[in-house]
Amino acid sequence: MKRFNLSHAMFSDAKYLLYEDDNFKAETYKFPDGIEALKVSNSRGYLTLLPFYGLIIWDAVFDGINLKEKDGFKQPHWGKQIADTYGAFEFTSGLLANGNPGPEDHHVQHGEAATARMDHAYLEIGDDTITVQSDYEYIKGFGDHYIEKPSVTMHKDSGLFDIRQHVKNLSGCAPMTLQYMCHLCYAYVDDAVMTSNIPDEAFQLRTSVPDHVHPTPEWTKFTDELEKSGKMIDKLDDASHYDPEIVFFSKDLRKYTDKAEFRMDLGNGHNFLTTYETENLPIVTRWILYNADQQVAAYCLPGTCTPEGQAAAKKAGTLIMLQPGEEKDFHVVTGLEK
Secondary structure (H helix, E strand, O other): OEEEEEOHHHOOOOOEEEEEOOOOEEEEEEOOOOOEEEEEEOOOEEEEEEOOEOOEEEEEEEOOEEOEOEOOOOOOOOOOOHHHHOOOOEEEEEEOOOEOOOOOOOOOOOOOHHHOEOOEEEEEEOOOEEEEEEEEEEEOOOOOEEEEOOEEEEEOOOOEEEEEEEEEEOOOOOOEEEEEEEEEOEEOOOOOEEEEOOOHHHEEEOOOOOOOOOOOHHHHHHHHHHHHHOOOOOEOOOHHHOOOOEEEEEOOHHHOOOEEEEEEEOOOOOEEEEEEEOOOOOEEEEEEEEOOOOEEEEEEEEEOOOOEOHHHHHHHOOOEEEOOOOEEEEEEEEEEOO
């Protein structure tokens, strides 16, 4: 295993070939806002990672298929919360709190880790893998103290990749709250079919209305009928009713399987796949939105809880209290299956 420390000096406005072998290529550059980007490629496609900015996956393209949602962001922007740069394929939602804050919450949307300025970043080369890892130490006076170590691993000749997150409570005396969601913003594809090894009855429609959602009479009528029917949206064939967003939450997936598998069949011989162990990621969310500005089919958002904020997680009993010195690992495999 070869390991390279990444430094800010390796990134400039011009693209620079940092590493290349028979299986992988890694190129560095900066977006116009000055955010460092690392484009990691294999024979199937590439990921654009932001190693010093939350280890956000900005782009994901394999076999010429863009996996990312359509949105209005042409580049990432510096910000204090993910809404300031909501154009990524994937970001860490958490870690002290996750999701959209409710009336009782005081955290930013999707948590502080999403746009963290990472302390260090590394590139690791294996025989058949290439991994980008970052770390960030969060500390507040008279407050929480933790370290997070996210990583993304690409495999030789594969459209699938691994997303990992490691969290350790560095406090010597105080527990910390922990909420985590692997926020995968997949592309909306007309007539795509979503399947999983979880029964539809394990899901329920979100009935609460976050501040960023502005219901219309037609949407309210549609969602009322959807709630009464108890049906899950498994096919993307009704785009006119997905604005504002439609969101489903699962029950505890550990009741159904040890390993969750979610697919989206694009109808052209290709599938999106997301799979993971449910032990540490017992809740999954489905988020669908279609309008002129944003089109997303987040068919699978693995998490420890729903994205309704910390207060909601506490009430639901899904808020984790990580004890002093305690660690937690999360692992998701996702991408283009074929």
